[in-house]
Amino acid sequence: MPKTVQLRTYTIREGLLEEWAARWRESVVPLRLKLGFGIGGAWLDHERSRFVWVIWFEGEETFEEANQRYWASPERAAMGLDPSEYLVDRDVRVVEQVY
Numbered sequence: 001m002p003k004t005v006q007l008r009t010y011t012i013r014e015g016l017l018e019e020w021a022a023r024w025r026e027s028v029v030p031l032r033l034k035l036g037f038g039i040g041g042a043w044l045d046h047e048r049s050r051f052v053w054v055i056w057f058e059g060e061e062t063f064e065e066a067n068q069r070y071w072a073s074p075e076r077a078a079m080g081l082d083p084s085e086y087l088v089d090r091d092v093r094v095v096e097q098v099y
Contacts, residue, residue, distance in 0.1 A: 001058065001060065001061065001062055002058070003056055003057070004056060004057055004058070004063035005040075005054065005055070005056040005094065005095050005096070005097060006055050006056070006063070006092055006093065006094055007052070007053075007093050008052070008053050008055060008091070008093075009050055009052045010050065010083075010086075010087050010089070010091075011048070011050055011087065011089040011090070012049050012050065012086050012088065013049075013086055013087075013088055017044060017046065017049050017050075017051065020051060020086040021044055021051060023081055024042070025042075027079045028079075028081070031073070031075050031076060035070050035073070037056065037057050037066065037070070038055070038056045038057070038058075039053065039054065039056075040053075040054030040055070040056065041053065
């Protein structure tokens, strides 16, 4: 399967940007890495209360299949992290690296 890269931009509820970033870093990152995803970085846009990150997957299964495996995993359920408590909006785009 070819490498799939996503640029994800989340608009976070006012006042929760730092909390979201900390919980994402502590919980989401380790599990994503354990399940074979790569993370190219994450950025905070304080002015717009946005969280921007890059994630990719390259393996035998598609990104969508790997993502379903992530969401269905017992580790994800045990996180107790419900994105709807933090996210007002999300924009997920598949992008192609040119440099």
